[in-house]
C-alpha cells in the first residue's frame with residue numbers, strides 16, 4: 001500500500017495541478033507503522049496566493065451559476081465518493097490510523113454532507129414581506145460570500161473538508177482548502193473528485209504546507225478573501241480570530257470541546273454503557289465531541305465503573321487495516337504523551353485505575369491502551385483539558401445541581417450527554433447545560449441534517465443542516481415601493 005501511495009503527485013491544486021514554487025515537499029507517515037506514505041507539496045506564500053488567485057478568478061461565474069448546476073456537481077461528487085468508498089477509506093486509515101470500519105463510516109458521513117448540500121443548493125432561502133407601515137416592501141435575497149479559506153484538522157479529514165466545501169459550493173462560493181499536514185492525502189483525493197464531478201477549475205483549490213501560520217496569515221490579510229472557516233483547537237482558533245478581526249473578516253469556528261457525560265441513578269445501565277462507548281470511543285476518543293468527563297451519580301457509579309471497565313479492557317488495539325482490530329494508533333507521539341500525562345496526573349491526585357486494555361504485541365506505531373479511571377478529582381488536569389484519547393475518567397456526584405455546575409465549569413461548550421429515564425429531568429438538565437449540542441440517552445449526536453457547533457470557547461457558527469448553508473451566504477434586502 002505504501003509503495004502505491006508513493007506515486008501520489010507532490011503537486012497542489014490551484015486551478016490546475018501545480019508543483020510548489022518552493023520546490024519543497026514533506027513526508028506523510030502512517031501512524032500504525034511510522035512508515036512514509038507519500039511526499040506532498042510543501043507550499044509557501046506564493047503557492048497559497050496562487051490558490052487564492054484561482055478561487056478569485058473562478059468566483060464570479062460560479063456565483064452566477066444556476067443552483068441546479070451546483071447541485072448536480074455535488075450530487076455527482078457524492079456518487080463518486082460512494083463508488084470509491086474503499087479507496088477513500090483506505091487512505092483515511094493509512095494517514096489517520098483509525099480502523100477501516102471507522103474510516104468507511106467517515107466516508108459515508110462525508111458523502112452524506114455532499115448529498116445533503118446538493119439537496120440544499122436549490123433552496124437558497126429568502127422572503128418577501130411588507131414593511132409594518134405599508135409604505136414599502138422588502139425582498140430578502142442571499143448571495144455567496146465570495147472566496148473562502150477553509151482550514152481543517154487531522155482527526156476526521158474527509159468529513160471536515162466535505163462539511164465545509166459542500167455548503168460553500170452549494171452557496172456559490174469558491175474555496176481554498178488548507179488540510180492538516182498530518183493528513184493531506186484524502187483531502188487532495190476529495191478535491192480531485194469534486195473537479196471530476198464537474199466543478200470548473202478554480203472552484204476548489206487545495207494547498208498543503210508545513211507553514212500553516214505563515215501562509216494562512218498572509219491569505220487572511222488579503223482583501224479578496226471574504227470568509228475564513230476553521231475547525232481545530234481553541235488556541236489556534238483564538239489566534240485566527242485575532243487576525244480575522246483586523247479585517248472584520250467573516251468567520252466560522254469549530255473549536256475544541258470538553259464534553260461532560262452525565263449519568264443519573266435512574267439511567268438504563270445497558271443503554272448507558274453502549275452509548276458511553278460510542279461517545280468515548282468513536283475515533284478512539286480523538287473527536288471534539290468525545291465524552292471527556294464522566295459525571296456519575298453515587299448510586300449507579302460502582303456498576304457503571306465496573307461495566308465500562310470491562311468494555312474498555314476488551315478493546316483490541318492494533319493496526320487499523322488488520323481484521324479484528326477495534327482501535328488503531330493515536331495520531332502521533334505527542335498525542336500519546338498528552339494522554340499519558342493526563343492519566344498520570346489524575347492518578348497522582350488520587351484517581352483509581354479500574355481496568356485497562358492490553359497493548360498490541362510488538363507495537364511499531366503510536367498506540368495507547370484504553371483505560372478507565374474512577375474517583376478522578378476535579379482538580380485533575382483531565383477535567384479541564386481535552387484528553388483526545390481512549391481514557392474514561394469518572395467523577396462521582398450526589399445531586400443534579402452539583403452535576404450541572406460541574407458540567408458547566410469549563411471554557412468549552414460543544415457537546416454534552418445526559419443519561420436518565422426521567423423525561424422531565426432530561427429536559428431540565430439539557431436546558432441548563434451550556435453547550436451547543438446535547439445527546440439525551442444517545443452518544444452519537446453528529447448528523448448531516450443537524451446544526452453542529454458550539455458555544456463559549458468551542459466556537460462560532462454551525463455546520464450541517466439548513467443552517468450550514470447560511471455560513472456561506474450574505475443576506476441582502478431590497479426595499480421596493482409598497483403595493
Ligand code: NAD
Pocket residue numbers: 151152153154155156178179180181212213214216217231232233234236237239240253254255256257287288289386414454458459
Ligand atoms: P490544530 O488547531 O492544531 O490544527 C487545525 C488546523 O489548523 C490544521 O490544519 C493546522 O495545520 C492548522 N493550523 C495550526 N496552526 C495554525 C495557524 N497558526 N494558522 C493557520 N492554521 C493553523 O488542531 P488539530 O490538532 O488538527 O485538531 C484537533 C482539534 O480540533 C481538537 O481541539 C478538536 O476538538 C478540534 N476539532 C473540532 C471540531 C469541531 O467541529 N468543533 C471537529 C474536529 C476537531
